[in-house]
Amino acid sequence: xxxxxxxxxxxxxxxxxxxxxxxxxxxxxxxxxxxxxxxxxxxxxxxxxxxxxxxxxxxxxxxxxxxxxxxxxxxxxxxxxxxxxxxxxxxxxxxxxxxxxxxxxxxxxxxxxxxxxxxxxxxxxxxxxxxxxxxxxxxxxxxxxxxxxxxxxxxxxxxxxxxxxxxxxxxxxxxxxxxxxxxxxxxxxxxxxxxxxxxxxxxxxxxxxxxxxxxxxxxxxxxxxxxxxxxxxxxxxxxxxxxxxxxxxxxxxxxxxxxxxxxxxxxxxxxxxxxxxxxxxxxxxxxxxxxxxxxxxxxxxxxxxxxxxxxxxxxxxxxxxxxxxxxxxxxxxxxxxxxxxxxxxxxxxxxxxxxxxxxxxxxxxx
Amino acid sequence: xxxxxxxxxxxxxxxxxxxxxxxxxxxxxxxxxxxxxxxxxxxxxxxxxxxxxxxxxxxxxxxxxxxxxxxxxxxxxxxxxxxxxxxxxxxxxxxxxxxxxxxxxxxxxxxxxxxxxxxxxxxxxxxxxxxxxxxxxxxxxxxxxxxxxxxxxxxxxxxxxxxxxxxxxxxxxxxxxxxxxxxxxxxxxxxxxxxxxxxxxxxxxxxxxxxxxxxxxxxxxxxxxxxxxxxxxxxxxxxxxxxxxxxxxxxxxxxxxxxxxxxxxxxxxxxxxxxxxxxxxxxxxxxxxxxxxxxxxxxxxxxxxxxxxxxxxxxxxxxxxxxxxxxxxxxxxxxxxxxxxxxxxxxxxxxxxxxxxxxxxxxxxx
DNA sequence: TACCGATGTGAATCTACGT
DNA sequence: AACGTAGATTCACATCGGT
Numbered sequence: 144x145x146x147x148x149x150x151x152x153x154x155x156x157x158x159x160x161x162x163x164x165x166x167x168x169x170x171x172x173x174x175x176x177x178x179x180x181x182x183x184x185x186x187x188x189x190x191x192x193x194x195x196x197x198x199x200x201x202x203x204x205x206x207x208x209x210x211x212x213x214x215x216x217x218x219x220x221x222x223x224x225x226x227x228x229x230x231x232x233x234x235x236x237x238x239x240x241x242x243x244x245x246x247x248x249x250x251x252x253x254x255x256x257x258x259x260x261x262x263x264x265x266x267x268x269x270x271x272x273x274x275x276x277x278x279x280x281x282x283x284x285x286x287x288x289x290x291x292x293x294x295x296x297x298x299x300x301x302x303x304x305x306x307x308x309x310x311x312x313x314x315x316x317x318x319x320x321x322x323x324x325x326x327x328x329x330x331x332x333x334x335x336x337x338x339x340x341x342x343x344x345x346x347x348x349x350x351x352x353x354x355x356x357x358x359x360x361x362x363x364x365x366x367x368x369x370x371x372x373x374x375x376x377x378x379x380x381x382x383x384x385x386x387x388x389x390x391x392x393x394x395x396x397x398x399x400x401x402x403x404x405x406x407x408x409x410x411x412x413x414x415x416x417x418x419x420x421x422x423x424x425x426x427x428x429x430x431x432x433x434x435x436x437x438x439x440x441x442x443x444x445x446x447x448x449x450x451x452x453x454x455x456x457x458x459x460x461x462x463x464x465x466x467x468x469x470x471x472x473x474x475x476x477x478x479x480x481x482x483x484x485x486x487x488x489x490x491x492x493x494x495x496x497x498x499x500x501x502x503x504x505x506x507x508x509x
Numbered sequence: 510x511x512x513x514x515x516x517x518x519x520x521x522x523x524x525x526x527x528x529x530x531x532x533x534x535x536x537x538x539x540x541x542x543x544x545x546x547x548x549x550x551x552x553x554x555x556x557x558x559x560x561x562x563x564x565x566x567x568x569x570x571x572x573x574x575x576x577x578x579x580x581x582x583x584x585x586x587x588x589x590x591x592x593x594x595x596x597x598x599x600x601x602x603x604x605x606x607x608x609x610x611x612x613x614x615x616x617x618x619x620x621x622x623x624x625x626x627x628x629x630x631x632x633x634x635x636x637x638x639x640x641x642x643x644x645x646x647x648x649x650x651x652x653x654x655x656x657x658x659x660x661x662x663x664x665x666x667x668x669x670x671x672x673x674x675x676x677x678x679x680x681x682x683x684x685x686x687x688x689x690x691x692x693x694x695x696x697x698x699x700x701x702x703x704x705x706x707x708x709x710x711x712x713x714x715x716x717x718x719x720x721x722x723x724x725x726x727x728x729x730x731x732x733x734x735x736x737x738x739x740x741x742x743x744x745x746x747x748x749x750x751x752x753x754x755x756x757x758x759x760x761x762x763x764x765x766x767x768x769x770x771x772x773x774x775x776x777x778x779x780x781x782x783x784x785x786x787x788x789x790x791x792x793x794x795x796x797x798x799x800x801x802x803x804x805x806x807x808x809x810x811x812x813x814x815x816x817x818x819x820x821x822x823x824x825x826x827x828x829x830x831x832x833x834x835x836x837x838x839x840x841x842x843x844x845x846x847x848x849x850x851x852x853x854x855x856x857x858x859x860x861x862x863x864x865x866x867x868x869x870x871x872x873x874x875x
Numbered sequence: 876t877a878c879c880g881a882t883g884t885g886a887a888t889c890t891a892c893g894t
Numbered sequence: 895a896a897c898g899t900a901g902a903t904t905c906a907c908a909t910c911g912g913t
Binding site: 628662 | 891
Binding site for chain 3: 246324
């Protein structure tokens with residue numbers, strides 16, 4: 144680390160972690176010299192007070208100084224400057240990936256477009272295990288957004304269509320990626336056993352990006368290197384990397400981490416492809432989709448009970464309200480009940496099990 | 510259709526489709542008068558035709574230079590103007606939903622923030638049956654992005670947490686929604702059998718938005734009404750709507766469509782509510798009513814602590830005095846504590862949560 | 876060993892109301 | 895407007911200790 148850059152030279156500081164402010168460091172690199180940039184900039188979260196879980200434990204929030212900006216204007220200036228510096232060092236056919244949340248991603252996307260970058264896709268990282276919303280005041284923030292853009296509209300960017308299709312079991316890769324957050328053994332810890340970096344990204348995410356949008360030997364630069372996920376995956380997949388990181392503690396962790404990675408050591412990749420046997424289909428979806436109407440009557444399989452569907456996907460039967468399972472269990476005096484096989488609805492004079500509708504939705508989802 | 514708006518009057522043109530440019534029409538509506546705005550703005554503007562450059566110079570339809578930067582400027586001006594008009598007519602505690610793709614959603618989100626709207630969530634509509642990418646040059650564009658924002662940071666927006674949770678079978682609703690695109694019988698056709706509108710949204714999408722972020726009777730305005738999905742769902746779910754649409758052919762289709770919609774009965778529209786909506790019961794009432802006696806001992810749910818009830822409805826435990834919440838929090842060393850679920854009392858040899866007594870009082874209040 | 880329950884934790888713009 | 899108090903609120907995993 145703390146490498147000196149030979150200015151003006153055409154040689155790049157390959158597979159090194161450069162210390163310093165990313166804008167200054169990028170400006171010292173030769174122009175049109177890198178193939179891909181992956182950037183995970185500060186999100187500018189504006190957290191007010193502490194947040195506790197219902198069990199009173201405190202959420203360890205991102206309150207680091209590097210995420211604090213005084214205003215959107217300050218954040219926009221910062222975004223403009225680093226994207227401009229990135230653009231200069233990008234090869235004509237190079238591309239960029241940025242990641243963000245609703246706090247900052249709209250500023251990022253707009254500025255990319257303003258500078259002439261050409262958006263190829265926005266990609267949604269759907270987290271399979273996000274943190275819930277503890278106060279019940281909003282939707283669970285269960286995704287982050289990535290933007291993939293070429294240097295300009297005419298650029299011949301790299302896209303390994305077949306590789307991604309293969310990774311997706313023969314089906315064309317979509318713009319929404321379901322991947323778990325980085326935890327467990329992959330999550331780097333400091334000497335105290337605390338997380339080494341508050342926002343470490345999973346290697347599975349970078350694996351997809353590197354495999355799909357670079358070729359072996361390409362140079363991938365990450366201006367917000369952190370603990371070096373980009374470098375680790377680049378090395379594994381036989382690409383070169385350049386990391387830039389301001390904070391020494393992160394550089395140290397990254398240095399050590401990458402040193403332990405072996406090239407092409409794909410076994411080291413912890414790509415989790417958590418496959419559920421059957422996707423869960425909430426009963427409410429049948430109502431939303433108009434397959435069942437609010438107010439419509441359901442009849443139990445044994446014909447002894449009826450219940451009315453409500454707009455939020457719950458049932459009412461006399462004074463009992465609840466899910467298809469809860470109401471079924473109550474009516475039967477049973478501890479539990481599979482509502483999917485218990486309830487039927489009327490179509491063309493016949494009683495049809497509601498499970499038929501679930502199968503229909505599952506077929507659509509493949 | 511083609512309704513005249515009574516300017517200055519406090520009465521809204523409810524459940525009508527207003528003809529004209531949405532900015533002009535919104536500016537003619539009374540301020541702070543609608544509860545929710547749902548907007549699906551166009552992004553394929555015919556920029557070369559009848560528009561002006563940002564500096565107001567005219568654009569030659571044929572061969573005038575019209576670069577990307579100019580076109581973004583025009584789009585941003587358009588976005589700024591309609592979002593400003595929308596903001597004026599929104600009630601202080603109102604909210605807005607906008608939907609877009611990567612072509613325009615970053616401009617939308619950034620301008621929302623610039624105007625002081627407060628983003629609550631960005632939501633990904635994950636299409637279960639998207640159009641494949643035929644050329645294999647990019648990822649399948651399989652989602653669109655929605656932004657949900659309140660009028661400002663302090664606003665008390667409507668969020669029916671329990672209803673959405675019920676719709677999702679008891680698990681809190683996430684920010685990624687898997688719903689099919691609008692096709693089949695739901696897709697409106699014109700007289701030639703072609704689709705009546707290029708971007709008709711599925712009713713399931715609006716169902717979730719209307720159910721989750723409005724109350725029955727609320728006024729929902731859609732400035733880009735198209736074929737009236739917003740109006741149809743609003744009517745079904747017992748809300749009022751105001752549509753604005755420039756093109757007569759869409760207004761006609763929407764008019765006919767909404768006329769054929771049947772409102773769901775009131776009972777079906779009742780949704781699950783949270784405890785927060787229940788009337789507050791002071792603990793002291795339990796003592797006043799003799800449900801608990803002064804001097805009686807309460808035991809904590811975990812069995813580790815006890816406290817004595819005092820005549821004024823406070824508790825004493827050793828040297829600690831205060832409300833059921835304060836004493837519970839102190840004994841647990843927690844930042845806060847819900848005394849109602851923390852404390853139990855003895856009846857017939859069993860420990861009964863004091864919340865049972867509160868339920869009893871609430872039932873009597875009905 | 877295998878299973879079970881208790882415990883811990885993750886990029887979070889996370890309350891409402893009365894005084 | 896600031897402040898204090900009542901009291902409502904969590905999902906998917908990973909780890910670990912005990913049976």
